[in-house]
Amino acid sequence: MRIVLLGxxxxxxxxxxxxxxxxxxxxxxxxxxxxxxxxxxxTELGLKAKAVMDAGQLVSxxxxxGLIRDRLNRSDAAGGFILDGFPRNSDQANALNALLNEIGQxxxxxxxxxxxRTTLLERLAGRRVCQKCGTVYNVHSLNGVTTxxxxxxxxxxxxxxxxxxxxxxxEVYEKQTQPLIEHYSKLGLLRAIxxxxxxxxxxxxxxxxxLAKPVPAAAVKVTARRATKKSMKRxxxxxxxxxxxxxxxxxxxxxxxxxxxxxxxxxxSPQASAKSTRKTARRAVKVPVxxxxxxxxx
Numbered sequence: 001m002r003i004v005l006l007g008x009x010x011x012x013x014x015x016x017x018x019x020x021x022x023x024x025x026x027x028x029x030x031x032x033x034x035x036x037x038x039x040x041x042x043t044e045l046g047l048k049a050k051a052v053m054d055a056g057q058l059v060s061x062x063x064x065x066g067l068i069r070d071r072l073n074r075s076d077a078a079g080g081f082i083l084d085g086f087p088r089n090s091d092q093a094n095a096l097n098a099l100l101n102e103i104g105q106x107x108x109x110x111x112x113x114x115x116x117r118t119t120l121l122e123r124l125a126g127r128r129v130c131q132k133c134g135t136v137y138n139v140h141s142l143n144g145v146t147t148x149x150x151x152x153x154x155x156x157x158x159x160x161x162x163x164x165x166x167x168x169x170x171e172v173y174e175k176q177t178q179p180l181i182e183h184y185s186k187l188g189l190l191r192a193i194x195x196x197x198x199x200x201x202x203x204x205x206x207x208x209x210x211l212a213k214p215v216p217a218a219a220v221k222v223t224a225r226r227a228t229k230k231s232m233k234r235x236x237x238x239x240x241x242x243x244x245x246x247x248x249x250x251x252x253x254x255x256x257x258x259x260x261x262x263x264x265x266x267x268x269s270p271q272a273s274a275k276s277t278r279k280t281a282r283r284a285v286k287v288p289v290x291x292x293x294x295x296x297x298x
Contacts, residue, residue, distance in 0.1 A: 002080045002108045003110065004086075004087070004184075005017055006111065006113070007113035007115070008113075010166075013113050014136065019206075025079065026077070027074075027081055029071055030085045035053075035064070049063050049067075068083075069099060109190075111206055114194060124161050126139040127158070128146075128157055129156060129157075133150055133151055
């Protein structure tokens, strides 16, 4: 299972990724988590990333791809991975494809969680996070509780989950993700999933999509060509239908004419009928004559 997760903020892709990770034992790899971990451990890439972030700049794709390469080389990623938060644009997608092909771990699928905008706004504005374990909750399901049910830690609202920030985040996501949707659709990897409903229902959809076999881009093109051929064949059959009907009619007329001909040939002419009558009459006359001759001899 080697997949990339796409979904707007609040779509629930993080929650579903954790469920896939727990069931199949493949690591969930978030670019943000990788950066924070590398900085905390003081790795070479982590130090480079820290210097860039301290300068108020964006971390380059080369650094992020280097972190992903290092993470995928660990033993727990040998059976697959779940990439969350990367790629974010077409250039990153192309670079990621090159990296995964290089290390022999190409993608199996790209899962897109689709959720209505109104639902996203409701989820994000009500989202609360445990500061200790990182579990995400929603105020609509907590019934007024402000602490984590697991460890009692006070829940907090992330700064980017405030209403004035949410609309901007969604706009940025839509601009970034649309090219990715087109990119992975052409590769035959995209799987769109309805992201609303019960958690278990959404998970079942994600699981089925994640385990589905990828559709090569060539196969998608072949399907389109076959459809065109079929439609052309149907159109050709439709235009040939009148000709076919005409041919059938002609054959029917010929068969009828042949039947009439056979009847004429087998029916007797007046002369033949008269001749046959005369023969029958002679036979009828001769019989008594022969009988009389026989009697005279006696």
